[in-house]
Every structure is written in structure tokens, then in C-alpha cells.
Amino acid sequence: MAAEQKLMSVRRDWRERDVRVVLAALVIAVATVATIALFASQLQRTLVTSASSFLAADRQLEAENGRPIPDAWLQEATARGLETGQMVEFSTMVFGGGGFQLVSVKAVSNEYPLRGEIEIQSGPDSPRELVKAGPQPGEVWINPRLLRLLELEIGDSLEVGNLQLTVSGLLIREPDGGFRLSALAPRVMMHKDDVPATGVVQEGSRVEYVYLFAGEESALEGYYEWLRPQLEPSHEWEGVRDGETFSRSLQRAERFLLLGGSLAVLLAAVAVAVASRQYALSQRDTVALLKTLGLNGAGIGRLYLRRLLLWGITGVVGGLVVAIPLFWLLASMLSDVLERPVDIYLDPAALTPALLTALVSLFAFAYPPIRRLRNVPAMRVLRSQPGESGREAWPDMLVAIVAIFGLVWLYAGELALVVSLLGGLVLLLLALGLLGWGLVTVLRRVRGGGNAWRLALVGLYRHRNASLSQIAVFAMTLMLAATLVLVRTSLLNDWQAQLPDDAPNHFLINIAPETVDEVAGFWDEQGQPLEELYPMVRGRLTELNGQPVKEAVSKDERIGALNRELNLTWMESLPEDNEIIEGQWFADGEQNGVSVEAELAGRLGLQLGDELTFTIGSEKVTEVVTSIRTVQWDSMKPNFYMAFPPGGGLEGLPATWITSFYLPPEKKTALNAFSRQFPTVSVLEIDHIISRIQEIVQQVTRAIEAILALILAAALVVMAAVVSATLRDRQREGALLRTLGGRQSLLVRSTMLEFAVLGGFAGLLGVVAAEAAVYALQFRMFEGTFNWHWQVIIPIPLISAVVLSLFGRWQLRPVLSVSPMLLLRRLE
Amino acid sequence: MNQMTKPTPESQPPMLRAKGLTHRVRLETDTLTILQGVNLEINRGESVAIVGRSGSGKTTLLGLLAGLDTPTEGSVELDGATISQLSEDQRAQLRASRVGFVFQSFQLLPALTALENVMLPLELAGIEEPEKRARELLERVGLGERLTHTPRQLSGGEQQRVAIARAFASEPVVLFADEPTGNLDNRTGQAVSDLLMALNREQGTTLVMVTHDEHLAARCARQFHIEAGQLTEPEALGEPVS
Numbered sequence A: 001m002a003a004e005q006k007l008m009s010v011r012r013d014w015r016e017r018d019v020r021v022v023l024a025a026l027v028i029a030v031a032t033v034a035t036i037a038l039f040a041s042q043l044q045r046t047l048v049t050s051a052s053s054f055l056a057a058d059r060q061l062e063a064e065n066g067r068p069i070p071d072a073w074l075q076e077a078t079a080r081g082l083e084t085g086q087m088v089e090f091s092t093m094v095f096g097g098g099g100f101q102l103v104s105v106k107a108v109s110n111e112y113p114l115r116g117e118i119e120i121q122s123g124p125d126s127p128r129e130l131v132k133a134g135p136q137p138g139e140v141w142i143n144p145r146l147l148r149l150l151e152l153e154i155g156d157s158l159e160v161g162n163l164q165l166t167v168s169g170l171l172i173r174e175p176d177g178g179f180r181l182s183a184l185a186p187r188v189m190m191h192k193d194d195v196p197a198t199g200v201v202q203e204g205s206r207v208e209y210v211y212l213f214a215g216e217e218s219a220l221e222g223y224y225e226w227l228r229p230q231l232e233p234s235h236e237w238e239g240v241r242d243g244e245t246f247s248r249s250l251q252r253a254e255r256f257l258l259l260g261g262s263l264a265v266l267l268a269a270v271a272v273a274v275a276s277r278q279y280a281l282s283q284r285d286t287v288a289l290l291k292t293l294g295l296n297g298a299g300i301g302r303l304y305l306r307r308l309l310l311w312g313i314t315g316v317v318g319g320l321v322v323a324i325p326l327f328w329l330l331a332s333m334l335s336d337v338l339e340r341p342v343d344i345y346l347d348p349a350a351l352t353p354a355l356l357t358a359l360v361s362l363f364a365f366a367y368p369p370i371r372r373l374r375n376v377p378a379m380r381v382l383r384s385q386p387g388e389s390g391r392e393a394w395p396d397m398l399v400a401i402v403a404i405f406g407l408v409w410l411y412a413g414e415l416a417l418v419v420s421l422l423g424g425l426v427l428l429l430l431a432l433g434l435l436g437w438g439l440v441t442v443l444r445r446v447r448g449g450g451n452a453w454r455l456a457l458v459g460l461y462r463h464r465n466a467s468l469s470q471i472a473v474f475a476m477t478l479m480l481a482a483t484l485v486l487v488r489t490s491l492l493n494d495w496q497a498q499l500p501d502d503a504p505n506h507f508l509i510n511i512a513p514e515t516v517d518e519v520a521g522f523w524d525e526q527g528q529p530l531e532e533l534y535p536m537v538r539g540r541l542t543e544l545n546g547q548p549v550k551e552a553v554s555k556d557e558r559i560g561a562l563n564r565e566l567n568l569t570w571m572e573s574l575p576e577d578n579e580i581i582e583g584q585w586f587a588d589g590e591q592n593g594v595s596v597e598a599e600l601a602g603r604l605g606l607q608l609g610d611e612l613t614f615t616i617g618s619e620k621v622t623e624v625v626t627s628i629r630t631v632q633w634d635s636m637k638p639n640f641y642m643a644f645p646p647g648g649g650l651e652g653l654p655a656t657w658i659t660s661f662y663l664p665p666e667k668k669t670a671l672n673a674f675s676r677q678f679p680t681v682s683v684l685e686i687d688h689i690i691s692r693i694q695e696i697v698q699q700v701t702r703a704i705e706a707i708l709a710l711i712l713a714a715a716l717v718v719m720a721a722v723v724s725a726t727l728r729d730r731q732r733e734g735a736l737l738r739t740l741g742g743r744q745s746l747l748v749r750s751t752m753l754e755f756a757v758l759g760g761f762a763g764l765l766g767v768v769a770a771e772a773a774v775y776a777l778q779f780r781m782f783e784g785t786f787n788w789h790w791q792v793i794i795p796i797p798l799i800s801a802v803v804l805s806l807f808g809r810w811q812l813r814p815v816l817s818v819s820p821m822l823l824l825r826r827l828e
Numbered sequence B: 001m002n003q004m005t006k007p008t009p010e011s012q013p014p015m016l017r018a019k020g021l022t023h024r025v026r027l028e029t030d031t032l033t034i035l036q037g038v039n040l041e042i043n044r045g046e047s048v049a050i051v052g053r054s055g056s057g058k059t060t061l062l063g064l065l066a067g068l069d070t071p072t073e074g075s076v077e078l079d080g081a082t083i084s085q086l087s088e089d090q091r092a093q094l095r096a097s098r099v100g101f102v103f104q105s106f107q108l109l110p111a112l113t114a115l116e117n118v119m120l121p122l123e124l125a126g127i128e129e130p131e132k133r134a135r136e137l138l139e140r141v142g143l144g145e146r147l148t149h150t151p152r153q154l155s156g157g158e159q160q161r162v163a164i165a166r167a168f169a170s171e172p173v174v175l176f177a178d179e180p181t182g183n184l185d186n187r188t189g190q191a192v193s194d195l196l197m198a199l200n201r202e203q204g205t206t207l208v209m210v211t212h213d214e215h216l217a218a219r220c221a222r223q224f225h226i227e228a229g230q231l232t233e234p235e236a237l238g239e240p241v242s
Ligand SMILES: Nc1ncnc2c1ncn2[C@@H]1O[C@H](COP(=O)(O)OP(=O)(O)O)[C@@H](O)[C@H]1O
Pocket: A822, B025, B032, B034, B052, B053, B054, B055, B056, B057, B058, B059, B060, B061
């Protein structure tokens, strides 16, 4: 119908305020969700790349049996389009400068590293540089400590076995400076092709062959599928996410982004819902008029459906127009922060949630009130009919709630998240019901007054319906924003607590029992006291309830911990950061039993009362599991899978002691004196790993803050949309109040107070609901502990009150600056 | 406040006095003169009708007389106070204590019940027990049963009766009515104007009413004609018809 076409011009729509709000909300919805999704995907890629550099590759295959892997395995990888590289690690004595020293050698092929960079210095006082390849054949890079220990200089030669190599650089940091107990002695890096000439590596010597792989994720997965059946127990396949110190932090960051994205979806949907309901209400007269002009209900339905589609397209296009440059901006900021180029990648899959958000917002939120327009009686033209009571909107609400949680679920893939948020919202609605009841019963009694306070309270009562729904939307918005702030705060606090500036960054291993006191004394004197010292016995878990463990546990579960020797210890009291989750810690004087780390227990299916047999050297020790405990793997303190009581199963077995401590960079030279005094004690330097982790945490923190800012901006827009939905009514009222003799100052004060009360209440409700949601989230998603967050509970309601009252003042502007006459004319 | 103290009986100036009122509005291209040199005096307790065609400037004049707007030239004295010398807040104070309004389009707040609408000026004026007073007035205009209804649930005539109750609630000394029956059918309009005149007589209010309804105008003591922004007073008709 031509008339319908005419009625549907976007230009005509644009003249209507409410349509502008719907469109703005849609654009913001699509833009926010798309930006976050794109950025999250980018961040994920970037972080995985930085994380990959921890392996110097995307995956590593370690052969701990001292034999290289078959050539066919590498050929297969190349055939599958993967890049490969090789390393050989072994310990040996080196000679140079008139001294000798046990070192840990890493010999690398030309391709090393596939990911990340090596940090070197060409002399002790030269600047640090990042390079993409190891030393040339004939050259060697050494740890600066070794340079001092052997009193070498750059250009001197170093004897590795039968081979003379030239010291051409200082090795500051390896990209794969992993946390490996084998890397004890000072590091030396040479070329792999030189290894045979040294004559050090022979059949049966302790050598670790490590293979590097990099390429497309799917190719890597496919290759592993192919490789897995052929792997022997001594082969270990390592991906980014397996057992790396910081992978937990990464996972939490990812979840945080998902949470942020979900909240953005929620906020945007609220904005669309509010604006379109307002629009539908404003369209009732038009619809009645169209009906008298002969359009039937179905025609009206079609008319508005088409309009809706048009909006959808406009919203999506507009949203993407905003999102894509914004994403580019964020991505290049990321690249600045990381101080290295980032491949900006526009992930098409990341746009799906944005499109879905637009569709769901339109059809679950905007459509229902608009659909009901077809029922508007034509009679309305002649006589104003009672409007909607709001009761018709209840089924809409249900549809909306189901839709939104479906969307969040789909988006975050976390039922826990959905349930937590839903719980928070239910609590919010309950509190609102209570508040509504209170508002009506208490405020009903407040009457009259040239007094701004009383007028404000009367105003609240007068607008009780609008007030309550505004409080509902504000509270919800604030709840979502506060949830995010709280989760961010606890996330960051967690990280900082985990890795304080003085987190232990050196391990001492292999301390003989009789030198324990001397070692501790040495570092006390340096003013760098040691953390708790633990005895350590190495052994394998060989039997489970009398059955060989390899039979008792399915092949898939034959994880690293079973292939390697485990670090066993005995201790009297539970370390502070461990937590018993099942069973009981050893009673005083108890000598039986073993306490197992929770994750390992889970993977092996160990229960309290299971009997474990360990093979330690030639001895067998059998104990019953008496407790299962969690461990902070990233605490940078010694951690143990298995702990025995003092005088228990490990009694009498030869043990060495292990500990960690913090050593600031300026005291690094003390290590030389220490090594001379205690040549048998191994020092494991992990200070570079720690600073790298701290760097990553900082990057993630910045990214999270950027996203948080985006979401808070979206929240502000929602609030603006909601308040401006009642703008006309408020201006009319303002004009009338002035006509009836209300003073400007009275009007200003009462409006500001009214909004302040509104904002305060909304803030309080929002924060309490947020606490509830965080309480639930904290346990299920972020593994943290819950505290009341006074630093948020107090300021948010205050800020919300102040901001809203300023906003109210701002809205009043046109009412104050114009003569009441003009206002009345305008509002006719 | 001082400017607004009641004048002493012996001097008794007129309730309303307009001198040389001219009002112009600036349009995009030129200026439009809506009122041109209007002079007018209205005494206490008088009822006055201003009649003219649509667009002749009636509403504009009413707004200036009531102090809702300030004239481009000329001055208005209301109850002894020179409106153009008052600040916006003083004008508001004046309106709150002395002036009532009835509009063609009722101007009730849609979110409020009838009772709350009537209470509004009472609350603004800080009058004690606003609810009691508002109830009485609504009963007086025959809406005692409709206190909790919102404007949407009332017919046009009923809405205008609420507006009249609101106008008289704060016992104004002067009431401005802008085509109070303009949006109503004849019979309803008749009933509304009866009510308006009756309350006016009861309270001894000065009434300034704008209308294009000659019949309604005839019920006022004096009538002015306005045409193209110029005001003329045909010879006085003596006693109003009732
Ligand atoms: N603020 C304004 N801007 C432009 N034109 C105006 C303004 N106020 C009044 N007018 C014009 O002045 C004329 C007189 O208006 P009004 O006083 O409302 O007339 P009446 O009430 O007699 O119908 C009309 O033509 C109106 O359009």
C-alpha cells in the first residue's frame, strides 16, 4: 500500500524523539557488544601469542627419555603446515677463564624461537636487545652470573666438552624461561649443530630433547590427534594452557571479558526496551487515527513490523560504523601498551553476538509493546481512552527476561553467570517491591509545602509509578556496572596479592640437611630472609590400592605427574595458602597418612582412604589418603602434590631441602658469593618470569579497564534514555508549577532532591544486588573469597544521587530559561 | 514582598492596569507585532471578557497581564505591583498567592489524580491541610466521587472542572481564564461557565476571561474587543446578564 510506504519513511521517524532514542540504544547496543567481542577476540589472540612465547612456540613436545623423537614425526608436522624447531637441554661442566662451572646448556636450532624473542646484551654495559634467533654455530651466549663466576669477558672462549666456543653475548632472558627444576645451574645457550662436536651427549646421558611447533590452531590439534597414539610415557605434549603459572590469570581475564560483554548486552537491551515502550505509548494516537482512516489491525501490524526491521538494519549498520573504528583504536592502544606490533584481526565470528543482540533486542523488547498497538481502539481519536495500566506488559517482561538470559548464556556460555545475575535481579525486584510499598505508605502522608524537601517527597509520591520504574532501571544498570567494578577490583586485588612486588623470585634447591641453618643464616645476613624451608624427597606414585597405577588409571589420565618423579615432602602444619577441602590435616604426633593436592586427586579419582604406594629409590612407601588440599601454584613458593606428616612415611629417607626467597635486582651479585660458599646448592632464578607475568597482568588490567569504561558509558546512556523518556512530562510539570507560582529556586531544589533520593535508592539497591551477584560469581567463576566491598557500597549510592540530581537540574534547564507563557504554548 | 502588600483602601488602585503594552516576537526573517499599544484598567471584583478571533492576540495579552511573560514595551500593574519590576521569583510568589488560571486545554498533569492536581497550588503556596481544602473544592465542582481518577479517566468537561477547582483552591484575588469552554461542546461548556461564574461570585474574585464565545462574554460586566493586536472597549453594557 502506497500509504503504508509513505508512513514509513526513516526521515519522518527520525523527527520523533522516541525513535531517536530507540535507534541510539540499538546503535549503542550493537556498537558496545561488537567492540567488546572484537576486542576480546583480539586480546585473546594477543595474549595467547604472548603466552605462547612462554613456550617459544604454540606447543612443545618434550622427550625426557634421552632419545630424539623419530624424524617421521617432524616430517608429519611440516606436511601439516606447522613450523617446527628443536632444542637439546643437558647439564655439563664448562671451562673458561681459568675456572670451571656446572652449567645447564640449551642448544637450539635455527628456527628457535618460533614465538617470542630472546633478550640479550652484547656486553655487561651494553643496552639490552631483543633478537629472533639464537647464537650462530661456534658462538655461545652465557648468563651474566657465569661471566662473573668464571671471570670471563666477551670474546673469550669457553670449552664445552671437546669444543671451543666464543662467548659472543650475554643471555638475559629466554622466551621459554619456563619454571623447570632441571634448569638449575647457570644457563648457556649454543647452536644445536655444535652439540655432536662437544661429545658430551651420548647414549644414556641425561638429555632432554624438546621440539617446538607453531601454526594454525586446527593444524596443531589435528597433529596432536595424529601423534597422541604414538607417544610414550616419557613424552610430554605441552600447550599454553597446561600448567603454566599464569594460565589461571588468563582464564580469569577471559571470563571477565565475557562477563563484561554479557553486561553490555543486558544494558543495551534495557535501553532498547525502555525507549520502544515509550515509543509505543506515544504512537497510540497515531494508530487510532490510522484506524479511523481505514487501516485494519493487520495492516498496522505490518506497518510497524516493517518499521522495526528498518530500525534493525539502521541500528546494525550504525553500530558497526561506530564499533569498527573504535575497535581499531583499542587494538592499536593494545599494541602501544604491549610495546610491540599487534596483528589487528577483525574476527567475523565476533560480530555474531552483536547481530544477535540487535535481533533479540528488537524482537523480544521492542516488538511486544509495538505489537499491542494494533489493539488500540479507533475510538481513542474521539475520546482519550485510559492508557495501558502496565499489567499488559507483564507477559512482555517474561519474554524479555527469558530472551535476555538466553542471550547472556549463549554469549558467556556460563550457566553460573546467568544464574548469579538472575539471582541478583530477583533480589533487586523483591527489594523494589518493598520499596514501592514503603514509598506509597510513607510518602502518602507527606503533604504540602513551600519547603523543597517536602515538595521533593511529594514529587516522588506523585510520580510513584515513574519513580519506581526509573529506580528499577537505574538500580539494574548500577547493579550491572557495580558487579563489573567489584569483579574487576577483586580480580586485580587477587593478582596483586598473588604477585606482590616482593614475591619470591629465586628458588634454592638441593640444600643438604646439615647446611640448612647456614644457608638460612647467609640470607638473613643479606637482609633477604628465606620463606619456609621444606624437605624434599623425589619418588614416583606406582600403586593405587595395591594395583599398579598405570592399570588403575585410564591412559588419558596418565598425566605428567605420573610420568615424572613427584616432589614429596613432610610438614607439620598446613602452609598458609593451602586449604583442606576434604578430610583432616594430620593431628599432632600423627605419623600415618598422606595429604594429596586437590587437582591431582580429581584427575586420578583419588578418594579419602585410598592407599597410595610410592617408589622412592629402592624403597616402597604405602600410605592412606587422609586429606585433600588445594595449593596456590602461582604463589612462587615450594608446592607439593604429596605431603606426609613428620616422622611418617618419608622418615629416614634421604631428603634435601627447598625454599624460595625474594632477591631485589641490586643484590643479585650476592648470588656469586653464595654459589662459592654453597657450591652444591642450586639456585633457580625466576625473576624474569615473574616480571613477565607482572607485565602481562598489567596489560590485561589495562584492557579490562578500557572495557569497563565502555560499559560504564553504555550504562550512562541507558540512564539518560530512561530519564529523558519522562522529559516531556517533567517539563510540562515544571512549566505548570511555575505558572501556578512555584519559585525557580524551589523548583530547582525540589527537583534535585527528588532525583537525589531516586539516585540514592537506586544506587543502594543496585549495590546490594551487585554484592549478591558477586557473592555468587566469586565462588563459581573467580575462585576468590567474598568480602563486603565498602569501598563501593558507600560511594556508589552517593555518586548516583549526586549525578542524578545534577542530571535532573540539567533537564530542568529549558523549563527555567523560558517564560512560562512560551512553555505552555509549546506544550499545548 | 513589600511591593506586594495590599494597598490601603483609600487609595484603592485598579486590580490590573496595563499601559502601552506592545509585544513583538522575532521570527526567522522579521518581527511580528502581536500586541500594539494596549491600555486597560480593571477594578477589583470586576469580571471582564476579552473577545476576538483566533490569532488576534488574546492569549498573549492574558499571559502579559498575568505576568507569565514580560512585554516588549509598556507596563502591567497587578494588585499594586509593577510586574516588569519584579524578579522572576517575585512574580512566581505573586502568582502563587494572588492569581489563578484556567486554560483552554485544561493543563492538568496526567500523572496526578484529580485530588493531587488540585492540591498542587496549595502545596506550592505552603497552605496547611491542602488535602482537606482540595477535597472541599472538588466536591464543590461536583467531582467528590472522582478524587482518585487521573485526567485520562475524566471527560473534557470533568477535566475543566478539576482545573477550575485548582484555580480557586488558593483563593486568588484575580483569575485568568483562557477560552475555558473552547475545547468543550455547548452544553458542557455552559455547565463549566456556570460553575466558573458562580465560584467567581462566591469568592469575589476579579475575573479576566478570554473567549470567542459572545454568549459567555455577555455574562461579564465589561467586554473588550481585540483585533490584530489592538484593544477596543465598546461602550459599557452596565449590569452583566446572569
Ligand atoms: N512566541 C511566538 N512566536 C511566534 N508567533 C507567536 C508567538 N506567540 C504568539 N504568536 C502568534 O501571535 C498571534 C497571536 O497569538 P495568540 O495570542 O495565541 O492569539 P489568540 O489567543 O487570540 O488565538 C498568533 O498568530 C500566533 O501564532
